[in-house]
Amino acid sequence: MNNVKTSFSIRDMENLSGIKAHTIRIWEKRYNLFSPERTDTNIRTYSLESLQKLLNVTLLYNNGYKISKIAKLGEENIPVLVNEIIAEKSEKSHALNSFKLSMLNFDQALFLNTYNELTEDKTFTQIFNDVFLPLLNELGLLWQTNTISPAHEHFITNLIKQKIYIHTEQLQFEAPTKNDEVYVLFLPENEIHELGLLYVNYQLALNGYKTVYLGQTMPVESLEDLLKYYNNIRFISYFTVTPTKDEIDTYFERFGEVLKKSPGSKLWVLGHQIQDFDEDSVKDPIVIFKSINQLLDSL
Template structure:
């Protein structure tokens, strides 16, 4: 348990809850909602229970409860009210908060309990779009503001990957129903594969043959696929690689593969595609702004 984070700055509290630090201080002073400790330099620090309480209060506050009313509720009654509210209409917000807590504490059991509860009421696709994508968007911001460390991010993303693997495996016993072949890969030095894994799930779910090649694939190795198949739909996700300076060169090199296989295509997503000039793209290469946009083409 030595790795569990038990102390949070007011900036951590703001980043994790979305409530401004100034507002937290007002709630603390006016309504006595939190009792932070002070460092020797008089800096506020908050406990894990204070973070959990703030996340619960945030959910109530964002759903029309006035803070003056929340302050009058007995502390041990707040989680039950949140639970009832969640049952009524805000399960997604509550799940995101639970996943954030599981991440902060490296608590796999909490992650699993939360996920299983969602799966009783939602499809995996609904969980991914309604909960995991908003969660990952928040985590990106938390990581950039140093609220969480790379170890937190890796912990939660690997748990999400496990669920994608599990759901994909359930579908892979079926013989592909459609003729198209998809090959999914990440370019060299690219390791961020969560989005690509989910696209693989959608491809398998849609009944296509999928060849998942994974991380950091040398571009020359992809020639092997066009020798085996008359037409290959390549899909890749550019998060950090290739870099802005190298992306046009990469597109040019990949075009030579496509020239050898006129019926093949390359579909691209990710942050780095903003550096691709659409003017240089042949009609065999297409970019997408989101996973939803790409899967709509399947």
């Protein structure tokens, strides 16, 4: 059990629940909702059970329940009421909390059980947009505040990748219905963050397009090989870490030389590194998208 995180600081509790540390202290003192232990230097530490309770309390609180009423429910009644609310309208919040606990404790079974519950009435696209994307957006903050480690992030993102692989493979048994354009998806050299690109590939396959998925750290020069096989290629890349913002102009110049050899082909780019990039400085055949949904809407 030494790989399970069982002790949390009040900042961890704040980051994971979205409830301010000051508010948690008030709930603790006024309503006796939590009983943290104290270190020798009088610093609060909270158990895994306290975190689970806080996540449940947060769900109730965000659904209109007054904290004074929640405090009177009793330990055994809070999960019951949470399940009733989940059944009605808050499945997303519950799933987010379950996935967080799965990540914190490297609990694959909890991830799979939560995911399977979601599939009962949601498509994979809905699950990704409604639950996985908000979760992934939180990971950056949790990592920056040392609430989670890179190991936690890798654990949860690889489980999500597995689901994308499974759903993409199911689509690939069918021949593409749209063959006018070929989408070649790749990450630039030294870029390994491919979850977003994998999801774009899934959506393209879902919509009947032919895709060629090349994956991580592809040199620009190697992409020229694709020009021997296809015309009207839509190259798609995702800049999460590289190229750096200072290197993007140079990268686009290099890629522009490749595109000159194939009139009609384009480079579509999205990702963190181009969020603040000046779109006016980029001209066709290079196109910048600020989000996955913006790219998909352009199809």
